[in-house]
Amino acid sequence: MNMKLLGAEVLLYVLFLAFILIENPVFVAVYIAAIVAGIFFAAKKYPEKLPVWYDLFMANLKQVGAVAFVLGLTLPIIIDGDAYWLQVLNFAMINAMMALGLNFMTGRAGLICLGYAAFEAVGAYTVGILTLKLGVSFWIAFALSGIAAMVFGAVLGLPALRVKGHYLALVTIAFGLIVQETLLNWESVTGGTNGLIDIPSPTLFGYDFGQMLDLGFVSMNYLGHFYYLCLLVLALCTIFIFKLSNSFFGLILSAMREDQLAAQCYGINLTNYKLYAFAIGAIFGGFAGGLYAAMINFIAPENFSYGLSVIVISMIILGGLDSIPGAIVGAFFLTIFPEKFRAFEDYRIMFYGLIIIFCLIFMRNGILPYTRRIFMSGLENKEAEENG
């Protein structure tokens, strides 16, 4: 346990809390500007300190993640179970799951996907149809939502196998629109434009997630249950993606992204790995959709539009392509920040577009850039661990 790191993380947590608790949009703008200016001047004054801190964070991601999880458990208590902010935080976590999945596809494997919202739609409608129309338990439907999205990911991967970047963009946009059209027109199953209403809340051993969550000293409405559920699922997703990205499999996907031809020359079967990347990346969208459907109780095709796909893309670009902490931070920031400026609701989508342009021109690696893994053979790795 690195105490310096723990202190820094608690400080970041307090900054994040302040960001949530400040209501006035002007103050929020000032606050963000102050933080950015602070980082800027710190980087100017102590040019050697900031990278050291950053490397320290990146080298101890396990500890950072564990502490973030524990701090996340306390968040609903500190905001006193405020329903509005619970809802926003739940959305942030659902978006973070999608960002993780898209980041795996686009950031890690280099396969651009402009129809990611379709996977969330598949997951959401799987849960919606199974629990509402067939009376299946939420937990089974939730597991199936990931599997259904995975199948769709593989299906999308099939025409994509023979084509490269630019064409892939077109195919994935088409895929997103086809899924949405199908949801709109297949009324007997999906409810058409009206969507599915009154999706039942999950129950676990007779405990209904739709009731109030009373912790004794603080009580919150049903969103509290979903907060902890989302937090758990997000943590599991993050661990899974983290392990996968740092495995040999993740290395192969990186090689494929950097140079398909070179990867092929080293004996990598591009066809299989592209399919795997699509299928695995899609799972997280499915889970996100499953949680969304159960939490909101109402889903309609327009919730899963092309615009949502673009929003998820802006999240991973802001965080930094191929950066796992970046995807999560980007999702949280871009979900919470617009909530502060709800008077400017119209400008919301434009804001995401501006974020994409700004990041790509001025900081192409995002706010939390991906750190290249240092190659160590198995033996060296062991020695490094023993030496601390």
Place this chain on the structure above:
Amino acid sequence: MTVDVLLQQFFNALGLGVMYALIAVGFTLFFGVIEVVNFAHGEVFMLGAFGAMVVGTAMAGAGVEAGSVTYLLAVLAIIIIVGALFGAALEKFIVAPMRGAPDIMTLLITLGASIVVREAVMIFFPDGRNPQPFPQMIQMDSFNIGGALIKPETIICIVISAILISMMYWIIEKTALGRYIRATAQDRQAALMMGVNANRVFIITLILGSVLGSVAGLMNGMSYGIIKFNMGFAASIKGFAAAVVGGLGNMYGAVVGGLLLGFLEIFVVSFLPNGSSYQELVAFLIVILCLVFRPSGLFGEKAYDKV
């Protein structure tokens, strides 16, 4: 099925097809010369239509009769100005800063640009959220060809496109500028060494393609009489699809692809039962089929990777 219905649908399909062809030529030029897939291309289509609408309404307000020479010249001028400015701005602020970046990033930044432009029109144009009526540009009776009534707008669209595409052919094949463009497309490094000013070629290419796109927007407004801020999205998807079907980078392929798409769409809408609900899906279907069976397009050369 009588001859006049067939003839009528033939002209409708031709009108739609040339519009897609004009958009597709832009896509294919950008890809061939600058190696950029420009997702913001649909927005110049929308801006062209809005520009023509604003000027048309203003001219009508000033008492200039629709269809008169002054009126048409003013509309034409604004179309060209909008296209040229958009193309130049795109090169300056969006494409040029990304030179040398991975393809995926260039693609994403044009996507960002398209969103910003689209939303800006929605927010800042008065009542931009709702569909806008497009002013009548010409006053003419419908033509009667073999019993089929053909709208004058359709004929004009076909004629304008034929002229523009011939002009593009002339520019690309016969002029010095066209030689520079072709040289840059073929081998940028070699062209630079031969003294071609590649940056100028890029900006001119973007301007040429964008003007074609903005004319397509005018044609869309004239044919349907109604325009909306998000019209560029569907248009760009279809134009891109047409370019892909023709083989990205091949200008004549793009024209054929556009026509093919127009004919297939009209065929599906008018001759299949309940066809209009599938209209939007036709483009995607043929693109996916095309990519699966002929990834380099109908007329594209087979691509080999350079090591």
